[in-house]
Amino acid sequence: MDIIISNKTSKPIYEQIIQQMKQLIMDGVLKPGEQILSMRALARELHVSVITVQKAYETLQKDGFIETISGKGSYVSDHNINFIQEEHLRKVEGHIEEAVMIAKQNGIEEEKLLKLVNLFYNND
């Protein structure tokens, strides 16, 4: 498991941890049920404060990516296949929204846009 933290961006460190852990789970590097480093252990490895990691873990838990069993540790959620799909769907929606906006602003018709989507979808 690789987590790379930058102190030179304005993105808060806990957000960097959240984003990378989500990516690791979605990419299957971290498997459902797999135990991950404890909050304090990850803070030690990254040389960051415990609260920073705690905040990241709390968000990951709230979003359904991990589960924390007190006294035992934190694990990748077993039922995260759906979450992963939903997360991906949200990503897709965001990109489509952007594409539609650009199309509308530049007079590209709906039909043409749908044709393009079809073309990309069936052309791999």
Added chain:
Amino acid sequence: MTSDYTKTIELNGISKQYKKFKLKGCTFDVPKGRIVGFIGANGAGKTTIINAILGLIKVDSGELKIFGTDYKANQSYIRENTAVVFDEYLFPENMTPSEQDLMFSKIYKHWNSRYFNSTLQRFKIPTDQKTGQFSRGMKMILSIIIAIAQDPLLIVMDEPTTGLDIGNRSDAIDLFLEFIQDEAKTIFFSSHMINDLEQIADYIILINNGEIIFSEEKDRLLENYGILKCGKSEFENINPKDYVNYRNSSVNCDLLVSNKEKTKWQYPDFLLEDASLEDILLFYIKGEL
């Protein structure tokens, strides 16, 4: 004694009057299981507070609790479970670490000889050399190892990173983060230098002129504070309620703001930068307000 306290250190309205200096009703908590950084300029009152926490001075008024109790009721318990690291190496220079091991095992109730020796080995500190021959950095690392080997619940440090090079500082950070793996343990350290020790602090307490300015989660500070940059003429148009402090030069003005998002929205045409802890401290020490 029980361990069901949640605040390792509690200060409530601590005051102390000296001839030329005064602690003004200082109030803050140090939560259990956290690393708390205590920052302020030299002479702001950091050492006075630390001495009060260690029970080395009597305060004029206010309440002080350590591990949920006080020196009056449980002095020996507090002393047995608190270790101190000062900015100077205070142990006899003619002793070797091996001799220290023997001595400390007689002095300290919970002395962990195995931890002491294995950690010295890990940091390549010779056990059979007189400690007076060690470099300053090595002496500080040794002092930190001695503190942890006492197996305390609380480590209090006064300027522990003074004179450490980057390598030593990284070693110190490793030691602190290892110590804190047990969530019953707490670290409270003061610092006038803002360096990479702050990266591991959960909370930051700022003291200025004997007064606690804030006690805040570090991440929240970094997220909320910012520096607004403007010209001299533009400064007139900014509402004094919208900034915490400001610094002037002959050609521009920097304002410290404590709500970056709001500022971004209120003054969209100005340059707004993130503020580091060092920036925040500097505004309080050198600001015009």
